[in-house]
Amino acid sequence: MIRTHQCITLACDRCSYEFHEEDDYICHFGDLDAARKAAEAVDWVVTGTQVMCAGCAAKAACALTGGHTLGERVELKSEQYSGTVQRCESCGTGYYDPPLLKMPDEEGGR
Incomplete structure (x- = not known):
């Protein structure tokens, strides 16, 4: 049925x-x-x-x-990025210093 x-x-x-x-x-x-x-x-x-x-x-x-209510600044170090981030304690939005660079579109090759 x-x-x-x-x-x-x-x-x-x-x-x-x-x-x-x-x-x-x-x-x-x-x-x-x-x-x-x-x-x-x-x-x-x-x-x-x-x-x-x-x-x-x-x-x-x-x-x-x-x-935003920003938390403490945290240091980040990797092969791709070195800088700091502060995250909003409510929503998690991150503020990076220096700002993150947007990567070119892999498909478009820009």
Whole structure:
């Protein structure tokens, strides 16, 4: 027998990250209340108009409150980079000194 079921899945409106369980299976919910409870349990934000993953929600909160709360400056040294980074304690955004260089697109060769 084939049956059709309607369900609700969640994806972040900002980065399109899909809400899933630890085994990488996308979660399917029977109603919005169940989806909201599961999402909020892992710091996602679900409103009447938006869905945001925990990372995007933290970045949005920083923007609404006037900026980042920077932690201590940490020294980084590797073959590719030598400098320092300060990360926001709320959203994890990093500020590098000197700034990171963007690498050329491998496919385009720019």
